[in-house]
Amino acid sequence: MTETRVERKERTRRALLDATLTLCEDSSLVALSLRQVTKEVGIVPTAFYRHFDSLDDLGLALVDESFVSLRAMLREVRSSDPTFRDIVDRSVDILVTHVHQQRQHFEFIVRERAAGPLPVREAIRHQVELAERELATDLARMPGTEPWSASDLRVLSTLIVGAMVSTAEAILVAAGRLDLEREVAETARTQLRMVLVGALNWTSRA
Amino acid sequence: MTETRVERKERTRRALLDATLTLCEDSSLVALSLRQVTKEVGIVPTAFYRHFDSLDDLGLALVDESFVSLRAMLREVRSSDPTFRDIVDRSVDILVTHVHQQRQHFEFIVRERAAGPLPVREAIRHQVELAERELATDLARMPGTEPWSASDLRVLSTLIVGAMVSTAEAILVAAGRLDLEREVAETARTQLRMVLVGALNWTSRA
DNA sequence: CGTTTCGGTGTACGTCTGTACACCGAAACC
């Protein structure tokens, strides 16, 4: 019955991460104090340092675990049938589902991406860049992309990732109102189709 | 020689706005204290209330003046020759120029859009929505857009505005390194062209 | 010229901040 020591430590660590996600739901990491977090968890302020060097450090941990779930999402998209028409519908569905399931993580990333502590911003930027690169190599495997240059592939994947980030933001703003969300999803689908139509009619230039 | 009283007041007001823009360059409004701002300006904390009710209030003023300059930019784009090919080049040039000239304002908007105080976020979202609507009506006047539905126009303008926001963010991240900026600009041009190719080959559905 | 207006001052408060330091008690270890 007695909890092992590492289990207990892991449990408070999780509590710190969760409390931080909850507390910065309507502000930002940079506006959060160590004392607020520890009070929410129910430990004394100085105990915080048994787990993290600083709030920035905790922020980096949150970035890591956010992108673990995000990568799971991307893998799911990638395992879809590679047919252009319904890859759009499935991708948007998967995005909507994951934003709901991991709402706090997505909110965290969207906020701290622009306004977080510098190391956190850099970590997020790096992860987004990795996602763009992965998408570019995926696109290269799809039929019809043979005439594209490597640079065009990067440009297209940057555009798509950007549109998906915007869509995620819009879903978060919709905040669960189903009619708004349906509208956002429909917009995202149309945007993706427009972009794909553009890409298929695209011819790289030297 | 003696400065009139309203002039003097306006001068400190400006100083407060400028100090705030500078101070939240690497954090956010929500992480800023009234005392930091007044110290930077060189007045006593309580004097702040002679100008604004709160930091949020000051933030709303910054949103307003940021979008004044942004609207100036959009007007400049709109006055361009409405030919698809070089409207892209000119739009991106104008965007790059304005991001440089109004660097602090763009940084402010990009940050507070996602992480600012709630009223500030809402004000920014509203202004962006206005910009999207204006772009949609502009697009409707361009040749070749006759077969598009109103909803397609909105979807396209949302996509373009989103891409431009991403581009502005990328320029700010490039932080003046000329080679990076050229790359960002080139990416933005290609993205816009891809989107326009997609749009021109687009046929609205019921 | 006397009076009012008002941007800015200075003091004072209770609260919250990060963190230093000494300490505890039980799980973990040999």
Add this chain to the structure above:
DNA sequence: GGTTTCGGTGTACAGACGTACACCGAAACG
């Protein structure tokens, strides 16, 4: 079973925070 390890405690302090209040001096006003 004695010792070590270590997550969590409690006290303590110097500084920053928002803001209430009484006040000043000069421009603005009649």
